[in-house]
Amino acid sequence: MSTTAEPEPYSIGVAMKRKEDPRFIRGRGNYLDDHSLPGMLHLALVHSPYPHARIVKIDKTAALAVPGVVAVLTGEDLAAHNLAWIPTFHGYDKQMVLCVGKALYQYQEVAGVIATSRDAAHDGAELVDVQYEPLQPVIDPFVSLTDKTLVREDREAKTNHIYHWEVGKRDETDAALAKADVHINERIVFQRCHPAPLEPCGVIADMNPGTGRLTLILTSQAPHAHRTVVSLVTGIPEDKIRIISPDLGGGFGNKVPVYAGYVVAAAASVVLGVPVKWVETRTENLTCTGFARDYHMDVEIGATSDGKVTALKVKTVADHGAFDAAADPTKYPAGLFGIVTGSYDFPTAFTELDAYFTNKAPGGVAYRCSFRVTEASYAIERAMDILASRLKLDPSELRLKNFVRKDQFPYPSPLGFVYDSGDYHTTLKKALNKIGYAELRKEQAEKRARGELMGIGISTFTEAVGAGPSKHFDIMGIKMFDSAEIRVHPTGSAILRAGTKSQGQGHETTWAQIAAEELGLDPQNILVEEGDTDTAPYGLGTYASRSTPVAGAAIAMAARRIREKARIIAAHLLEAPVDDVEWSKHAFNVVGIPDKSITMQQAAFAAYTNPAPDSEPGLEATFYYDPPNLTFPYGAYVAVVDVDQETGFVKVRRFLAIDDCGTVINPMIVEGQIHGGLTEGFAIAFMQEIVYDENGNNLNTNFTDYLVPTSLESPSWETDSTCTPSPHHPIGAKGVGESPNVGSPAAFVNAVMDALSPLGIEHIDMPLTREKVWTAIQAARK
Amino acid sequence: MTITVTVNGTKYVRDVEPRTLLAYFLRESLGLTGTHIGCDSSSCGVCVVVMDGERAVKSCTMFAVQADGHEILTVEGLAAGAALHPLQQAFWDQHGLQCGYCTPGMLMTSYVLLGKNPNPSEAEIRDGLSGNLCRCTGYNNIVKAVQQAAATLGAAAREPEAVAS
């Protein structure tokens, strides 16, 4: 990282107020639904009430009779345009746009109604008369694996099994487990939940017959990837497609996949030659768009009697719903689940996973996490606590005993990663001191003596983010690099464009800070632009905490290219040989003559007014960054809870998060990211779940039943940090947006289980609702 | 039917269908898109506006026709030209927003909250904002922002010039 002593505005690490905020606080944000085009029509979708049913007949008559209804589209109609099915993101499966023949999950899109007003479209949708022949639904993945009922008749393989994936040494692990002094084996379920950003998904599709171009104003976390997908699916040349991702009201992984409404709106616009808008309802968001998790994990750990772990084995059953639409890199069907050995030095490990179809909505998106890292971190952090209780060891002691040591980095994990850097012992010790761990344990002992239930929970997770090295990572064949383009204007301000897309992370500020640091320009005068595929360089978008590790690096590298050229100009202005010109304190000067210097502004002006001989005028650069490795942010979290035995209510009294995400670009923004991720982790631990009943009904179709915490439920957060820069990242940054959501669920659950341990309760699956906790207490007391 | 509504000090006469919800009227008939929509069940509060200066209402749970003859304040009406309202300034200063989608509703709910309770405790703020969801900030900085605004407004109340400067 830069070690400049310069004050603001240059230095990385400044808590600069966000450049994007003025428009948001004035209500001048520019979200999808804020757009309106002349002559625009509206699309409303018809959904199947059945989770599994044959479509016998669709009668459009009544719908078409509604004043304002222009057209009704069904799967058959799309088939005529070869759009009935589209490929899923990693290309191993295809998914229906509108039901063809069968409905495969409740609320699946059956038809689309296009009308002159939103109300007319919904009036029409209500009157599309669909005849269903209900079929037996498959809801439980453990029923699905018996293949008694086939979910996907369209596939050649007549099975619900999607794929088997494994990594590590099976025999070695089994042997080690067999001869371990202590051996735990626990079924740990990470429930199905949903990212539910406050802004729903939507699109305005505008096929302009005049230009022959299709413009999609789209709620997209990955506009370029979406442009390529649209081109591949429709055959429209990529130059004829423009995707504009406007301000996004949150994404959290939900705005990565391609949804039926997008395709139907686009098809309708192509056919009708006018713009068509679709904005989903909250019910559509929760029932149709990308869910997350739904992993059922059997976790085995072997250890010596004095608490040294000897082996880890995890066998997972994954519920993927009706289509294999999980947005994971092609070669990683289970994402980065291999991080499941966590922060611990396991001599050997093995993990395998089998994925199955069920009659539920498709998805498996990386909900505020790097692909499947959350499931893995939760599994290992929960299991370590179970091991600790079996060994009668303090969970902090067990962790300190088994952490990968600072001197072991770069650390090759038994499941194939090479951790870049870390100092786990220091970070955990800092957390224990700061929260007053010893005192808390004393207080707990006193409370227990009085029969009160107080718990302390620790989670020391390690993430793998920043996908990623193109030799390993691609989506539909597109390598997961990212890009930046910087143009310095003659007067020394600049425009910076990146292939990422902020959904609230504050790229307009942090990207400017990185460039400002590298170029010695004022970040206030560096305009950051993302999301328009006509102008931004090709990038894979923002999810899986990859923006700072990948695009952030691209920005630094592009800036350094500009600096190299500016150096030549500076040499020309200083009338000195280029080799004698150095960049220090954000300016160029001849080595040994610090007082005579050329600023970047001066160099920029000269680039257009007085270019160096035999050098190209202008001052801009583009850089495509292919990271040499993932980055491995980590943290030590401690939760303190009190349990109300009469009601099962858990009060989170304190929560401390110590994060190490390497170099921090903007501490204010990093802290904000951690606060937000902790509240989502809290929601997952205690509230959020998508439940399907035995008939395949989704029981969480709105914000009354899908429980998003308010300011009253959400605890007040304490945060701090340590800094272990990434050795391979140009500025040493690792990425942070997802750490709190990855690391905190285990801390909460561990705390509750610690509180319940006097009753002999060892594990309860999330979400830890009052009733689940109460029921466990009742059962234990019987 | 025809309604007359004063929004952010401007009187509008418009023809609306009875079923048009106030939020859609503000966004589509008046082009005031700062008021957002995030759910169908009156749960999320991104649509909150202020009615008659004293009541925060979820504009997705009220018909436009009900606003006939009333005064509505939306987020667009908070700032006095270039001068941000102390709440807006505080949300910016304290990093009380990330994606910005819940921000207008948070601001308008806080506006009424501080009107009724000029120096609320953290508990009172958390309670007062519990009809508004935020998915990004974890609420810590929103609470801080409302505290900052309360302090600024309090100072202004003591010496009116304070806020302008």
Add this chain to the structure above:
Amino acid sequence: MNLNYSGQETIAASHDKVWSFINDPASIASCMPDVLESTVIDPHTFDATVQVAVGPVRGKFKFHVKLDPQPGEKRLNMTIGGGGFGSVVDLTAGADISTEGDTTTLDWTGVASMRGPVATVGGRVLDAQAKRVITTTFANVKAKLTEAA
């Protein structure tokens, strides 16, 4: 979600009288509450449009009713499928018929399963309504047979 109901009606009428009554679509249709219109399709099935009115929830539900007499004339199964408000309600009812002298007893059970908005948003509303439909239907069966006697 599944909702279970059960009840009993003791009717001062012979087994045959009760059996033939409950096997007649027209008769059963006449016993369902708030039926706006009904059409007998064949000796075992009929369609009925029912006016639902529970508090704010008011509208028409279209039901397809199938009578399924079991051999031995001791049990009648009934499936009632239908919906409204973009939702679906499936009711499966069954009645065991036992006779002592000239009183016949109907022991009935019903399971309602709901889908769509009614299940999730209006569950509490439709629970009450389904209970009302099924309870009233059997009560009316008794009433009609008794007044007929």
Add this chain to the structure above:
Amino acid sequence: MFPAAFDYHRAGSVDEAIALLKQYGGDARILAGGQSLIPAMRYRLARPAVLIDINPVSDLGYIRDSDGMLVLGALARDAELERTPKLHDRYPLLADVSAVVADPVVRQMGTVVGSLCHNDPAGDWAVAALASRAQVVVRGAAGTRTVAIDDFLVDSFTTAVADGEMALEAHFPAPPGRNAGSYQKIERKVGDFATASAAAWASLAADGTFAEVGIAIGAAGPTAKRVVAAETLLRGKKPTRELIRAAADEAAKAADPSADGRGSVAYKKAMAGVLVGRALDGTCKRLGIEV
């Protein structure tokens, strides 16, 4: 989601409202706070042909504390009650409720009478009204009648208000003598319907025994439920921990909830007991009694 079309009529007075109700009968719904009706309309569960908006009626928002009762007009909003501290000492139970209905923004529109008329089995006001022995004044073309709350709450989402009638005001009698009350509620999060709820008030006789007691539970059956057995148990006795526990047990027994996403029957029954116990504890605490 978006409501189906309807005809909208504005009532400038109660008489106008009654006239409109007479004209449209069962097709019409009264629009007061609309915080339950409008969401139901957005999901198109409710699709009234006609809405009669009584908000323009200038003098229906009254909250009067007179003749030993609190009188709430049809447009008295939850938040108004919440923000009237002088009532909190005289009606602590109602003050508690006014602070936990739905969420703080919804409460600024929602009305007490509207909540009683909606009669959601998991709603809050019906529970308090039952415990408080409230009455509802119902007006129709035929005239005005006063209905005891026990008769008013007919069945889930169904009240004694007939087609062509509207509820005009609610009467909450002030508990006699030295009294206090408390409302307890378990909800999954702010804004959710109650998983379980309990309302209690009591007035003390000179000898420190319970002279009069009111206890009701919510989300415990088709409508809010008065726990008569618990009331009988407590009346005339000195408050003790054992007595309160016994009353709580009666409540758990009386609860007849249905299972849903909020909880199983077993949990909801148990919580009915726990909350009645806590409501009585709260009442005693406010009475300054150690139990």
